[in-house]
Amino acid sequence: xxxxxxxxxxxxxxxxxxxxxxxxxxxxxxxxxxxxxxxxxxxxxxxxxxxxxxxxxxxxxxxxxxxxxxxxxxxxxxxxxxxxxxxxxxxxxxxxxxxxxxxxxxxxxxxxxxxxxxxxxxxxxxxxxxxxxxxxxxxxxxxxxxxxxxxxxxxxxxxxxxxxxxxxxxxxxxxxxxxxxxxxxxxxxxxxxxxxxxxxxxxxxxxxxxxxxxxxxxxxxxxxxxxxxxxxxxxxxxxxxxxxxxxxxxxxxxxxxxxxxxxxxxxxxxxxxxxxxxxxxxxxxxxxxxxxxxxxxxxxxxxxxxxxxxxxxxxxxxxxxxxxxxxxxxxxxxxxxxxxxx
Amino acid sequence: xxxxxxxxxxxxxxxxxxxxxxxxxxxxxxxxxxxxxxxxxxxxxxxxxxxxxxxxxxxxxxxxxxxxxxxxxxxxxxxxxxxxxxxxxxxxxxxxxxxxxxxxxxxxxxxxxxxxxxxxxxxxxxxxxxxxxxxxxxxxxxxxxxxxxxxxxxxxxxxxxxxxxxxxxxxxxxxxxxxxxxxxxxxxxxxxxxxxxxxxxxxxxxxxxxxxxxxxxxx
Numbered sequence: 387x388x389x390x391x392x393x394x395x396x397x398x399x400x401x402x403x404x405x406x407x408x409x410x411x412x413x414x415x416x417x418x419x420x421x422x423x424x425x426x427x428x429x430x431x432x433x434x435x436x437x438x439x440x441x442x443x444x445x446x447x448x449x450x451x452x453x454x455x456x457x458x459x460x461x462x463x464x465x466x467x468x469x470x471x472x473x474x475x476x477x478x479x480x481x482x483x484x485x486x487x488x489x490x491x492x493x494x495x496x497x498x499x500x501x502x503x504x505x506x507x508x509x510x511x512x513x514x515x516x517x518x519x520x521x522x523x524x525x526x527x528x529x530x531x532x533x534x535x536x537x538x539x540x541x542x543x544x545x546x547x548x549x550x551x552x553x554x555x556x557x558x559x560x561x562x563x564x565x566x567x568x569x570x571x572x573x574x575x576x577x578x579x580x581x582x583x584x585x586x587x588x589x590x591x592x593x594x595x596x597x598x599x600x601x602x603x604x605x606x607x608x609x610x611x612x613x614x615x616x617x618x619x620x621x622x623x624x625x626x627x628x629x630x631x632x633x634x635x636x637x638x639x640x641x642x643x644x645x646x647x648x649x650x651x652x653x654x655x656x657x658x659x660x661x662x663x664x665x666x667x668x669x670x671x672x673x674x675x676x677x678x679x680x681x682x683x684x685x686x687x688x689x690x691x692x693x694x695x696x697x698x699x700x701x702x703x704x705x706x707x708x709x710x711x712x713x714x715x716x717x718x719x720x721x722x723x724x725x726x727x728x
Numbered sequence: 729x730x731x732x733x734x735x736x737x738x739x740x741x742x743x744x745x746x747x748x749x750x751x752x753x754x755x756x757x758x759x760x761x762x763x764x765x766x767x768x769x770x771x772x773x774x775x776x777x778x779x780x781x782x783x784x785x786x787x788x789x790x791x792x793x794x795x796x797x798x799x800x801x802x803x804x805x806x807x808x809x810x811x812x813x814x815x816x817x818x819x820x821x822x823x824x825x826x827x828x829x830x831x832x833x834x835x836x837x838x839x840x841x842x843x844x845x846x847x848x849x850x851x852x853x854x855x856x857x858x859x860x861x862x863x864x865x866x867x868x869x870x871x872x873x874x875x876x877x878x879x880x881x882x883x884x885x886x887x888x889x890x891x892x893x894x895x896x897x898x899x900x901x902x903x904x905x906x907x908x909x910x911x912x913x914x915x916x917x918x919x920x921x922x923x924x925x926x927x928x929x930x931x932x933x934x935x936x937x938x939x940x941x942x943x944x945x946x947x
Binding site for chain 1 (some may be wrong): 768771775776778779782783786787790791796800801802804805806808809812839842871872875876878879898899900901903904905919922923926929930933934940
């Protein structure tokens with residue numbers, strides 16, 4: 387007899403309580419011989435007896451999901467209404483970028499003079515990063531970037547909206563014209579035959595385009611979503627960079643506040659309890675309650691990792707005080723007991 | 729404000745008029761009707777649907793991931809979001825509850841697999857579930873815990889379709905027909921997936937003599 391022929395139909399009837407006596411006998415005979423089916427019947431019972439999630443927890447999860455969906459919808463609607471809005475740059479900003487870049491290059495080359503500056507064309511040339519460097523774009527100093535820049539003639543028509551809207555700074559609003567430490571990359575591929583922007587030997591494509599990996603201008607929810615996506619995909623370095631961007635650009639947004647919790651949890655996973663504590667405490671200090679319970683648990687865990695037993699016990703006790711029926715209650719009691727607390 | 733229902737889940741969104749007379753959406757409306765309205769992007773229907781299905785989604789995630797898995801909350805939230813995003817593609821072949829459970833199971837399995845991959849650089853004590861199980865437990869509880877661990881561990885390694893079938897069948901306790909309906913797979917395909925999954929289960933069991941002995945004693 388082949389034990390691979392498991393009596394699935396009999397197992398269905400057994401689980402529904404509709405099995406006939408003769409069928410039950412056949413099933414019992416099989417169960418005596420088949421470890422797998424015996425395991426299955428045991429497992430079905432075991433899984434069925436595990437506790438359920440509290441209604442309060444369910445409500446919190448639904449609220450968070452609805453918030454996330456609403457945020458996504460808002461971002462999608464904004465993008466649909468004006469897909470180029472995030473990339474649009476005022477013409478004056480473009481001119482300022484171009485003029486600043488020109489002056490910088492000339493100054494570095496020792497050729498600057500009031501005359502040169504005054505004679506700069508109104509629609510100044512654009513810059514393309516061509517120098518070989520291994521540094522990350524955001525880490526390149528302005529002077530360094532400018533020294534490596536090469537002049538590309540501006541398009542004939544300076545009213546070309548395509549050219550204007552393609553100007554972008556890396557990971558910073560274009561309005562902050564050529565900030566120190568942020569070289570200005572210009573996408574000229576749409577108006578000239580010049581190849582796309584390159585850094586070192588690696589092309590970074592049309593900087594500011596969606597596929598470049600360094601989105602030009604994102605709102606808070608977009609950055610938050612990107613950070614969470616990187617985090618759940620396991621790319622914690624990218625996630626950390628995205629969270630940092632979110633904190634810098636939208637520190638007071640709801641996403642910016644929530645991100646302290648998710649970053650803290652991630653740092654805990656990465657074996658950095660000190661960093662995690664900073665983020666988790668920042669989240670708690672904001673007074674937000676959406677993730678308060680898991681954040682309290684994560685905080686207690688971080689303190690435990692640091693070997694700060696009394697602080698850990700205090701943190702678990704705080705969790706139990708605020709959430710007596712917490713999902714983490716059994717863990718809290720166990721840790722308090724292990725630490726000799728009451 | 730009265731909500732209007734569209735006759736099918738995957739019919740055109742709000743701009744298209746409903747083919748049949750729209751119905752009021754109330755607390756007594758069926759989950760199928762609520763899901764149909766939610767599929768059109770109606771915010772109130774979406775909230776109502778999530779409130780109805782959240783217990784089932786959370787239960788499915790918990791069964792697959794374990795009671796106190798560190799990523800449990802994230803997985804439930806992701807499942808709820810995925811459910812709403814997948815509604816327009818729902819053809820109504822099965823009950824919305826089963827559709828939601830299936831999405832939850834898939835999300836939970838994916839989350840567990842990601843957690844496993846992350847495990848190499850993660851201190852084990854972060855996983856709450858493991859920490860809770862540290863202490864001595866009564867033997868029956870120990871067997872139960874081992875049973876669940878073994879099955880969850882197997883789900884992490886099986887090919888996705890086999891894992892999904894095994895989870896729906898054994899962890900959630902569905903019948904073969906329910907699994908076939910929810911996964912849109914022929915019954916024989918479900919049987920085949922289950923048989924292959926059970927072959928892997930047999931190999932795992934035979935490698936765990938302690939659990940095997942406990943099951944034999946109980947049997």
